[in-house]
Amino acid sequence: MDNFKQHSILPGFNLALGFTLLYLSLIVLIPLSAAFIRTAELTWSEFWTIVTTPRVVASYQLTFGVSFVAALVNAFFGLLVAWVLVRYHFPGKKIIDALVDLPFALPTAVAGIALTALYSGNGWIGQYLEPLGIKVAFTPLGIFVALTFIGLPFVVRTVQPVLEDIEAELEEAAATLGANRWQTFAHVIFPILFPALMTGFALAFARAIGEYGSVIFIAGNMPMVSEITPLLIVTKLEQYDYAGATALSVVMLVISFILLLIINLLQWWSRHRSARA
Numbered sequence: 053m054d055n056f057k058q059h060s061i062l063p064g065f066n067l068a069l070g071f072t073l074l075y076l077s078l079i080v081l082i083p084l085s086a087a088f089i090r091t092a093e094l095t096w097s098e099f100w101t102i103v104t105t106p107r108v109v110a111s112y113q114l115t116f117g118v119s120f121v122a123a124l125v126n127a128f129f130g131l132l133v134a135w136v137l138v139r140y141h142f143p144g145k146k147i148i149d150a151l152v153d154l155p156f157a158l159p160t161a162v163a164g165i166a167l168t169a170l171y172s173g174n175g176w177i178g179q180y181l182e183p184l185g186i187k188v189a190f191t192p193l194g195i196f197v198a199l200t201f202i203g204l205p206f207v208v209r210t211v212q213p214v215l216e217d218i219e220a221e222l223e224e225a226a227a228t229l230g231a232n233r234w235q236t237f238a239h240v241i242f243p244i245l246f247p248a249l250m251t252g253f254a255l256a257f258a259r260a261i262g263e264y265g266s267v268i269f270i271a272g273n274m275p276m277v278s279e280i281t282p283l284l285i286v287t288k289l290e291q292y293d294y295a296g297a298t299a300l301s302v303v304m305l306v307i308s309f310i311l312l313l314i315i316n317l318l319q320w321w322s323r324h325r326s327a328r329a
Contacts, residue, residue, distance in 0.1 A: 084305065087301050087305070088298075088302060090295055091295065093295050094295050102299045106276070107275050107284070110276045111279050111280055111281040112303070112304075112307075114281075115261060115280045116311075118199060119260035121196060122196050122199035123203060123253050123254075123256040123257035124253070126204045126207045126252075126253070126256045127207055127249055127252065127256070129204065130204055130249075130252055130256075133204070134207070134208045134212040134215055137208070153205055153209075155201055155204065155205050159265070160202065160266040163198070163201060164265055164268065164269035167197060167201065167269070168189050171189045171197065171270065188270075189272070190271065190272030190274075194270035194271055194278070195267055195280065197270065198267050198270050199260040202260070202266055203255075203256030206256040206259060208252070210251050211245060211248050211249055214248040218241060218244055223241070226239070243325075250315055251319065254315045254319075257315075258308065258312060264286070267280055267283075271283075281300060281304055284300060285297045288300065
């Protein structure tokens, strides 16, 4: 027993860890560091002037605001879709389950063109909405539709396996104690689902912030109205204003990191509270 030496369960841990850190450095850390280094070429006044122009600020508000609302909507409907796919059996269930992954497989440019064709004034759906005063294509509402489309699978595929693992005995025990269906969901099921739901919300939100291909076709890209920040970054790159493009990228990166950190803190608080309960 004195000569017993505990080994790692994962063989070659040091080598695997080295490759992991190398891969993350090449794919994540070095590109992000390059953005900060290129931005450092600007003086503080130049940086502040670039990132606070009215046109850029309007693009921040549109990008983060619509992304947040789209992620919230996806959190609600993603939970509903996951619930239906897990708890009910009906004809065509496998087809619907497969359709959930369609935004993953569909090129974003194709999605943008398809949504624009559907919601434009003469589109299959838009021709009925515009007489009602609802214009979708080439407005912020069109951006919301595109971001909701590409973000839904993240919530469904995050919540679905957790919902499948919830034991039926928990609901039976709650019913035995006199809880109705709503009380069982609110006090038994939802606390278990909440961390996964927050993870899906964070993934959908992060995807929406950086989305470009599916948005530029349906947005209209009108300055101060329907112009997203990623489009401004691409525009500056096309103008060979690399420092300006990286400055906007750094602002988006910092804001995104802060928002995702808050979401992760909420997840941690939820898990900690559930463990204590």
